[in-house]
Amino acid sequence: KVLNKSEVKWSFEELGGGVCGLQPGDRMMLVLPRLPEWWLVSVACMRTGAVMIPGVSQLTEKDLKYRLQASRAKSIITSDSLAPRVDAISADCPSLQTKLLVSDSSRPGWMNFRELLREASTEHDCVRTKAQDPLAIYFTSGTTGAPKMVEHSQASYGLGFVASGRQWVALTESDIFWNTTDTAWVKAAWTLFSAWPNGSCIFVHELPRVDAKVILKTLSRLPITTLCCVPTLFRLLVQEDLTRYQFQSLRHCLTGGEALNPDVREKWKSQTGLELHEGYGQSETVVICANPKGTKIKSGSMGKASPPYDVQIVDDEGNILPPGAEGNVAVRVRPDRPFCFFNCYLDNPEKTAASEQGDFYITGDRARMDKDGYFWFMGRNDDVINSASYRIGPVEVESALAEHPAVLESAVVSSPDPIRGEVVKAFIVLSPAYSSHDPEELTRELQEHVKRVTAPYKYPRKVAFVSELPKTVSGKIQRSKLRSQEWKK
Numbered sequence: 392k393v394l395n396k397s398e399v400k401w402s403f404e405e406l407g408g409g410v411c412g413l414q415p416g417d418r419m420m421l422v423l424p425r426l427p428e429w430w431l432v433s434v435a436c437m438r439t440g441a442v443m444i445p446g447v448s449q450l451t452e453k454d455l456k457y458r459l460q461a462s463r464a465k466s467i468i469t470s471d472s473l474a475p476r477v478d479a480i481s482a483d484c485p486s487l488q489t490k491l492l493v494s495d496s497s498r499p500g501w502m503n504f505r506e507l508l509r510e511a512s513t514e515h516d517c518v519r520t521k522a523q524d525p526l527a528i529y530f531t532s533g534t535t536g537a538p539k540m541v542e543h544s545q546a547s548y549g550l551g552f553v554a555s556g557r558q559w560v561a562l563t564e565s566d567i568f569w570n571t572t573d574t575a576w577v578k579a580a581w582t583l584f585s586a587w588p589n590g591s592c593i594f595v596h597e598l599p600r601v602d603a604k605v606i607l608k609t610l611s612r613l614p615i616t617t618l619c620c621v622p623t624l625f626r627l628l629v630q631e632d633l634t635r636y637q638f639q640s641l642r643h644c645l646t647g648g649e650a651l652n653p654d655v656r657e658k659w660k661s662q663t664g665l666e667l668h669e670g671y672g673q674s675e676t677v678v679i680c681a682n683p684k685g686t687k688i689k690s691g692s693m694g695k696a697s698p699p700y701d702v703q704i705v706d707d708e709g710n711i712l713p714p715g716a717e718g719n720v721a722v723r724v725r726p727d728r729p730f731c732f733f734n735c736y737l738d739n740p741e742k743t744a745a746s747e748q749g750d751f752y753i754t755g756d757r758a759r760m761d762k763d764g765y766f767w768f769m770g771r772n773d774d775v776i777n778s779a780s781y782r783i784g785p786v787e788v789e790s791a792l793a794e795h796p797a798v799l800e801s802a803v804v805s806s807p808d809p810i811r812g813e814v815v816k817a818f819i820v821l822s823p824a825y826s827s828h829d830p831e832e833l834t835r836e837l838q839e840h841v842k843r844v845t846a847p848y849k850y851p852r853k854v855a856f857v858s859e860l861p862k863t864v865s866g867k868i869q870r871s872k873l874r875s876q877e878w879k880k
């Protein structure tokens with residue numbers, strides 16, 4: 392149902408009817424901004440057995456070529472903005488046979504999705520798939536290097552999100568769920584599998600630009616009950632005066648994808664009265680740890696192991712470490728492979744094998760588990776700083792900095808030092824009110840502040856004020872970029 396020129400509402404019945412003629416096992420690249428058709432095509436892929444490969448609309452010609460060639464996708468569905476870039480490289484992608492455009496206008500060489508949909512029969516038999524048949528291929532965020540192809544199965548992607556979503560996302564028939572993530576990321580699957588099997592409605596906003604005011608106004612105008620945003624977005628939202636907004640129906644808020652600074656959670660909570668429930672996971676795993684609704688939250692912790700995962704902290708040989716010890720976050724995958732765990736890194740058996748050690752899959756993240764089973768994130772393996780034999784997790788320093796009103800956001804990385812080997816360097820984006828302060832004075836003040844709120848050895852010996860931080864399109868801080876700049880100097 393078209394609500395007005397810019398809003399559309401579909402019932403479950405209408406959604407189920409959509410199909411797009413692909414054969415089981417064929418791969419389709421699905422690059423749409425947050426348009427309702429993304430959900431329609433996802434359902435169509437499941438019904439036809441086509442394997443979907445979501446991507447971001449900001450992909451350049453080079454990114455597109457890499458993805459289409461690596462995945463050997465037979466088809467691509469996208470919108471007007473990306474179509475010219477696809478045309479520019481499609482001659483180099485021999486597997487690509489069909490191009491579908493979601494648009495009100497036509498384009499030579501492309502089929503028009505909206506026209507096809509109008510003419511499509513509503514009669515359709517769903518294909519029967521096996522649990523291990525592929526359902527989706529995801530390119531990871533590329534936070535640490537070239538994106539990897541993660542293959543999920545009908546079970547890992549479908550059932551995985553149903554299971555882990557039950558407690559954490561906790562949706563019911565009376566909920567309206569708004570997840571602001573880009574459709575390219577695994578997190579978008581929460582809107583498919585955590586919402587619909589529970590009969591809950593999802594709300595989609597195209598959000599062409601990230602704008603805190605638009606998000607806050609939308610929450611005030613519409614009866615959205617459950618909100619999920621990445622921490623970067625919550626960092627922006629808490630910069631606003633939240634007491635000026637009255638959210639109609641909001642009662643459950645979720646975040647994940649990178650570390651949530653305790654200060655952001657506390658600001659959100661004190662101004663809205665709503666708790667922020669953090670989850671931790673990877674494209675490969677669905678949710679590994681979470682703070683489900685109704686459980687005790689320890690500020691700064693990413694929660695406890697999320698069933699069915701057995702999560703442990705292990706040393707570099709794969710031995711389980713006792714509570715309190717820092718080590719690798721690992722998920723038990725033997726003797727029984729958890730059903731929500733990905734199939735493999737596509738076409739990369741070496742990488743798939745290298746990600747496991749003994750009975751465990753090694754996430755590449757470092758953390759501690761306390762005696763109550765709560766996990767405390769330190770950083771990605773490569774991001775942990777070794778300074779004069781102290782190991783420092785960047786997140787702890789960033790969270791300490793976040794408590795100072797001058798800091799809008801920061802990224803902490805290692806920087807070379809002739810005496811200590813490496814030292815802590817903080818790249819800081821200042822809040823507008825502090826932008827004209829004397830940098831040297833502010834540096835000293837922030838260093839003293841960190842020494843006060845966390846162990847003094849963690850304080851940033853070097854500080855740089857920057858206008859923005861390098862981020863992936865999913866909004867994650869790319870510390871690796873800053874680190875390599877430092878070490879190349």
Ligand SMILES: Nc1ncnc2c1ncn2[C@@H]1O[C@H](COP(=O)(O)OP(=O)(O)OP(=O)(O)O)[C@@H](O)[C@H]1O
Pocket residue numbers: 531532533534535536537538539646647648649650651669670671672673674675693754755756768770771867
């Ligand atoms: N709640 C959280 N706290 C801290 N870090 C998190 C949290 N949730 C996710 N992460 C980080 O995000 C990673 C998973 O992200 P994703 O699967 O999108 O790929 P990526 O690691 O960002 O990209 P790439 O593998 O291409 O470098 C985790 O391994 C972890 O480092």
